[in-house]
Amino acid sequence: MFSQLIISGIAIGATYALMALAMVIIYKTSEVLNFAQGDMAMLSAFVAYFILEDQGLGFAAAFPLALLFAFCLGAVLEFGFLRRAKEPTVLGLIIITLGLQMILYGLASWRWGSDQKNFPFPVSDFEVHEILPGAVISDLNLVTLGWALLLMLLLFAFFRYTKLGVAMKATQQNHVVARIMGIRVNRILMLTWGISSMVGASAAFLIASTDTLDPNLMWNPQLKGFSAAVLGGMTSLPGAVAGGFILGVIENLFGGYVSVEFKSVVAFAVIVLILCVRPSGLFARHYVRKV
Amino acid sequence: MLEVRNIETLYGLVMALRGVSLKLSENKITAILGANGAGKSTLIKTVMGLIEDQPDKGAIWLDDKRIDGKDTEDIVRLGLAYVPEGREVFEELTVLENLLMGAYTRGGSHGKADLKMVYGLFPRLAERQRQLAGTLSGGEQQMLAIGRALMMRPRIMFLDEPSLGLSPLLVREIFHTIRLVNRELGTTILLVEQNANMALSVCHHGYVMENGRFVLAGTPQELMSDEDVREFYLGVRSEVSVKGFQRYKRKKRWR
Ligand SMILES: Nc1ncnc2c1ncn2[C@@H]1O[C@H](COP(=O)(O)OP(=O)(O)O)[C@@H](O)[C@H]1O
Ligand SMILES: [Mg+2]
Numbered sequence: 001m002f003s004q005l006i007i008s009g010i011a012i013g014a015t016y017a018l019m020a021l022a023m024v025i026i027y028k029t030s031e032v033l034n035f036a037q038g039d040m041a042m043l044s045a046f047v048a049y050f051i052l053e054d055q056g057l058g059f060a061a062a063f064p065l066a067l068l069f070a071f072c073l074g075a076v077l078e079f080g081f082l083r084r085a086k087e088p089t090v091l092g093l094i095i096i097t098l099g100l101q102m103i104l105y106g107l108a109s110w111r112w113g114s115d116q117k118n119f120p121f122p123v124s125d126f127e128v129h130e131i132l133p134g135a136v137i138s139d140l141n142l143v144t145l146g147w148a149l150l151l152m153l154l155l156f157a158f159f160r161y162t163k164l165g166v167a168m169k170a171t172q173q174n175h176v177v178a179r180i181m182g183i184r185v186n187r188i189l190m191l192t193w194g195i196s197s198m199v200g201a202s203a204a205f206l207i208a209s210t211d212t213l214d215p216n217l218m219w220n221p222q223l224k225g226f227s228a229a230v231l232g233g234m235t236s237l238p239g240a241v242a243g244g245f246i247l248g249v250i251e252n253l254f255g256g257y258v259s260v261e262f263k264s265v266v267a268f269a270v271i272v273l274i275l276c277v278r279p280s281g282l283f284a285r286h287y288v289r290k291v
Numbered sequence: 292m293l294e295v296r297n298i299e300t301l302y303g304l305v306m307a308l309r310g311v312s313l314k315l316s317e318n319k320i321t322a323i324l325g326a327n328g329a330g331k332s333t334l335i336k337t338v339m340g341l342i343e344d345q346p347d348k349g350a351i352w353l354d355d356k357r358i359d360g361k362d363t364e365d366i367v368r369l370g371l372a373y374v375p376e377g378r379e380v381f382e383e384l385t386v387l388e389n390l391l392m393g394a395y396t397r398g399g400s401h402g403k404a405d406l407k408m409v410y411g412l413f414p415r416l417a418e419r420q421r422q423l424a425g426t427l428s429g430g431e432q433q434m435l436a437i438g439r440a441l442m443m444r445p446r447i448m449f450l451d452e453p454s455l456g457l458s459p460l461l462v463r464e465i466f467h468t469i470r471l472v473n474r475e476l477g478t479t480i481l482l483v484e485q486n487a488n489m490a491l492s493v494c495h496h497g498y499v500m501e502n503g504r505f506v507l508a509g510t511p512q513e514l515m516s517d518e519d520v521r522e523f524y525l526g527v528r529s530e531v532s533v534k535g536f537q538r539y540k541r542k543k544r545w546r
Contacts, residue, residue, distance in 0.1 A: 167392065169381075169388075170381045170384060173381045174379065177381065179367075180341075180363065180367065181367070181393060182443075183364070183392070183395055185364075
């Protein structure tokens with residue numbers, strides 16, 4: 001039982017980690033908590049569903065197209081809404097993301113209704129492998145884990161080895177100095193939102209395939225992703241990933257041994273605990289800022 | 292070359308520059324001296340397009356192109372590099388990454404040669420290239436900030452108080468490098484300094500700024516022999532006893 005809970009925890013933790021990554025990528029560049037993150041992902045999952053079911057295209061076309069949609073959605077929201085704010089405060093920007101969340105939710109409910117849909121997926125949650133005595137992992141779990149790890153690897157490589165990735169990190173640290181280097185900060189922000197939206201969308205595809213698809217799909221994962229991000233210090237990508245896995249496992253263990261009803265509350269208990277012991281999160285690095 | 296014509300810059304309702312004109316000479320070092328709050332940094336920021344909707348009046352020309360009102364990102368691409376006051380390196384990037392960001396606008400294969408040039412000027416950066424910039428000492432950060440600007444291979448480089456907070460030995464080292472860059476690379480330099488001694492020792496031409504306007508200009512020799520510069524910027528007391536009268540006359544000349 002214990003090893004099974006751990007394994008399922010890791011699998012679900014992978015989706016939290018993806019959501020946490022998505023939120024941290026935006027938070028680092030603009031200090032905005034993006035409350036629309038979950039519903040941007042949800043809408044992208046609906047677009048994937050639309051391409052698969054209504055257009056009858058295969059997975060090989062549907063997922064890349066839906067990810068492309070996710071990228072454009074993120075970029076358009078940044079360009080069309082957040083950038084319009086004149087001399088924005090962080091709080092003002094956060095309110096804008098709350099508004100966007102409502103718009104996206106309304107849009108999905110209006111177009112697709114609120115009934116639960118079966119989200120088709122190429123691998124099944126019922127094909128299982130016994131990897132430890134008494135503990136199984138499904139094909140879908142494996143794909144989830146593999147995709148999450150691959151995406152993380154790609155993101156780390158992008159931020160470490162490409163000029164654009166380093167420029168994004170530079171922009172995150174200081175917009176003014178980035179501009180002095182000739183980095184077009186507005187474009188970087190758009191790109192940030194696009195990439196973040198894609199990461200979130202891929203989490204939504206995986207979550208929708210274990211579950212069903214409806215406009216409330218990402219409500220819980222977004223909260224978990226946010227918790228995982230806080231756990232990891234809000235500004236650290238490895239921290240967000242670790243936070244996601246830790247949260248998934250703890251939550252599952254709690255659900256298995258203590259109480260299923262309060263399983264979801266664990267995330268917040270963990271956050272409160274962490275914030276009491278290490279206010280900057282488990283993985284945050286801190287530099288003394290000059291005044 | 293760069294020419295600033297009678298610009299005025301406002302911060303809200305406060306006028307920080309009140310009609311400033313300046314001409315840089317190609318391949319030369321020009322220095323601006325002035326006390327804290329005189330408007331030296333504001334002048335550079337205005338030229339770099341970093342103060343939104345400013346200058347309010349006047350014009351800034353580069354060769355035969357007018358550059359005021361352009362975006363900073365585009366001004367940089369015309370060959371203007373800026374080493375801001377307080378260094379402002381990217382603390383959470385490595386030394387190498389900082390330098391590569393300096394070369395952000397330059398595509399292609401120049402990177403390697405330029406990196407070698409910068410490491411040649413500042414061997415200490417080469418030793419620390421994998422280290423995070425936030426962990427460097429103040430002097431090393433200043434070297435990094437200058438090196439990063441040089442990676443742009445700029446025509447013109449603005450240096451805002453490069454000696455701020457550095458030990459005398461390091462200050463000398465930095466100024467030595469500034470002179471070297473000017474001579475070897477032919478970079479035109481605008482140097483803003485409170486350390487008048489040092490600035491006048493390297494520059495070919497100098498300006499003195501007070502309250503948002505230039506009150507004096509000349510060669511370093513001329514400036515060094517000026518009574519007020521000697522008294523207020525170089526810390527040399529004048530021997531004249533009837534001070535009140537003299538001061539009055541000088542003040543009048545400045546206006
Ligand atoms: N962001 C700002 N907002 C309002 N006033 C400013 C700002 N920056 C500078 N000032 C004012 O403009 C004047 C010139 O400042 P600055 O150019 O930084 O002087 P310096 O670099 O010569 O020390 C000062 O009176 C300063 O208080
Ligand atoms: Mg200044």
